[in-house]
Amino acid sequence: MFIPKLYKSEDYNLMKEIIKENSFALLISSVNKIRATHSMMILNEDDPENIYIETHISRANPQAKTLANGDEVLCDFLGAHAYISSSWYDHINVSTWNYEAVQVYGKVDIMNQEELYNHLEKLTYKYEKFQQCPMMVKDMGKEFVEKEMKGAFGLKIIPTEIFIKQKLSQNRKENDYESIILNLENSDENGRQIAGKMKQIKKINNIKKPNII
Numbered sequence: 001m002f003i004p005k006l007y008k009s010e011d012y013n014l015m016k017e018i019i020k021e022n023s024f025a026l027l028i029s030s031v032n033k034i035r036a037t038h039s040m041m042i043l044n045e046d047d048p049e050n051i052y053i054e055t056h057i058s059r060a061n062p063q064a065k066t067l068a069n070g071d072e073v074l075c076d077f078l079g080a081h082a083y084i085s086s087s088w089y090d091h092i093n094v095s096t097w098n099y100e101a102v103q104v105y106g107k108v109d110i111m112n113q114e115e116l117y118n119h120l121e122k123l124t125y126k127y128e129k130f131q132q133c134p135m136m137v138k139d140m141g142k143e144f145v146e147k148e149m150k151g152a153f154g155l156k157i158i159p160t161e162i163f164i165k166q167k168l169s170q171n172r173k174e175n176d177y178e179s180i181i182l183n184l185e186n187s188d189e190n191g192r193q194i195a196g197k198m199k200q201i202k203k204i205n206n207i208k209k210p211n212i213i
Helices: 012-021 060-065 114-126 141-150 174-185 189-208
Strands: 024-027 035-046 052-058 070-085 096-111 151-165
Touching: 012 035, 012 060, 012 070, 012 096, 012 151, 024 060, 035 060, 035 114, 052 096, 052 114, 070 151, 070 174, 070 189, 096 189, 114 141, 114 151, 174 189
Parallel strands: none
Antiparallel strands: 024 035, 024 070, 035 052, 052 151, 070 096, 096 151
């Protein structure tokens, strides 16, 4: 991912936040041909020094049939994003898009049956716990779940490179920056999310500025 220095982040907590809040991501591979599958992903932090991505796709998916241990893949996570109109500036300029994104390059480690079962337990719990009558994996019966697992291809992605991008109008002057925030706050949910992110980085940047007496 191309990231100009102004938009590059090394904030580990931001990376975790984007992955957790936007976990329906894109799994991209290039074995034989470029293939991409949207799939649910989990950031495994059991060992904070050795985090990795967990996911699964259909075993019938051609992508699953080509992947082997050690193959390189890319997990692409798009976070909050919103259109930025040039009409919000005090001068003529081009419109653009503000967004947050994470890309994780990594090596494939195919799950065994126990790992896949545990993965499905965690994934189901993450989303079922909010339901009025949650249906957890344990409630389905192990025999039923193991039968269904035959159609799933589970994999771990061990990171080799991680890229974090925060493009939030950092190149704009103060009055344009404030105008963008104001307009975003009066737009949709995505816009309000980006406005909140812009306020956060402004606050952080103000804290970093030295006091000049």
